[in-house]
Amino acid sequence: MSQRDDLFATELERISGFRFDEPVARVFPDMITRSVPGYSAVIAMTGQLAGHYVRPAAQCYDLGCSRGAGTLAMAARLPAGSRVVAVDNSPAMVQYFSEDLERSGWADRVELRCADLLDEKIEQADFVAMNFTLQFINPMHRFALLERICAGINPGGALLLSEKICFEDTQMDNLMNELYYDYKRSQGYSELEISQKRSALENVLIPETRTEHLERLRAAGFASAAVWFQCFNFCSFLAIR
Numbered sequence: 001m002s003q004r005d006d007l008f009a010t011e012l013e014r015i016s017g018f019r020f021d022e023p024v025a026r027v028f029p030d031m032i033t034r035s036v037p038g039y040s041a042v043i044a045m046t047g048q049l050a051g052h053y054v055r056p057a058a059q060c061y062d063l064g065c066s067r068g069a070g071t072l073a074m075a076a077r078l079p080a081g082s083r084v085v086a087v088d089n090s091p092a093m094v095q096y097f098s099e100d101l102e103r104s105g106w107a108d109r110v111e112l113r114c115a116d117l118l119d120e121k122i123e124q125a126d127f128v129a130m131n132f133t134l135q136f137i138n139p140m141h142r143f144a145l146l147e148r149i150c151a152g153i154n155p156g157g158a159l160l161l162s163e164k165i166c167f168e169d170t171q172m173d174n175l176m177n178e179l180y181y182d183y184k185r186s187q188g189y190s191e192l193e194i195s196q197k198r199s200a201l202e203n204v205l206i207p208e209t210r211t212e213h214l215e216r217l218r219a220a221g222f223a224s225a226a227v228w229f230q231c232f233n234f235c236s237f238l239a240i241r
């Protein structure tokens with residue numbers, strides 16, 4: 001079971017860059033639910049979209065699966081004989097997820113890989129989900145990764161991409177950040193927790209604008225791409241191969 005996220009609740013002498021290590025993995029389900037407005041809607045729709053796109057005996061991917069919320073939502077909606085390949089390069093996340101997976105009843109539909117998704121082959125996918133993960137990939141590698149994902153998706157298949165975004169308009173960017181911090185306050189995070197986590201994520205989580213995402217998805221080979229969901233500065237795109 002996940003514990004309550006209090007990792008940034010006491011004043012830290014030194015704030016180092018955010019890492020997906022054991023303490024983060026331990027509290028992760030609580031952390032992401034209280035930190036990403038709209039997270040539960042994105043996870044539920046990840047399952048619905050997998051059900052829509054994945055054909056019997058086909059495969060789909062969850063890239064940056066963490067503790068597997070999206071993977072399990074997908075597994076529950078797959079037709080007979082299909083499977084989800086779930087990839088994460090954090091050994092702690094994969095360890096916790098493998099324990100959760102055994103208890104879930106969906107283990108036979110999931111292949112869990114502890115690997116860097118930059119090295120992972122993506123092939124013959126009817127559907128790929130990459131929820132809140134591209135934002136942690138070095139921007140230099142993002143285009144090539146999206147090109148590889150597109151090439152690995154079967155014609156008619158789709159990519160679901162969810163990200164924290166920023167806005168070209170500074171006033172709107174500031175407003176969305178303020179609304180986002182209000183959301184975190186409403187979820188019980190203190191000012192100290194919000195500011196220490198923000199420092200830890202600096203230069204680790206690198207957001208881009210909606211326009212940058214949409215243009216790059218098309219340039220990477222997707223026939224069409226659109227926003228299907230947004231809550232403040234969290235946005236989810238659907239790109240069709």
Ligand code: GEK
Pocket residue numbers: 020032063064065066067068069070087088089090093115116117118130131132133136137
């Ligand atoms: C969810 N999708 O619950 N290779 C593989 N995994 C990576 C890499 C990489 N190069 N870089 C980062 N990760 C999940 C939430 S969390 C988002 C995704 C967040 C993994 C990293 O280990 C972490 O588990 C995940 O991407 C990002 O819907 O914490 O905001």
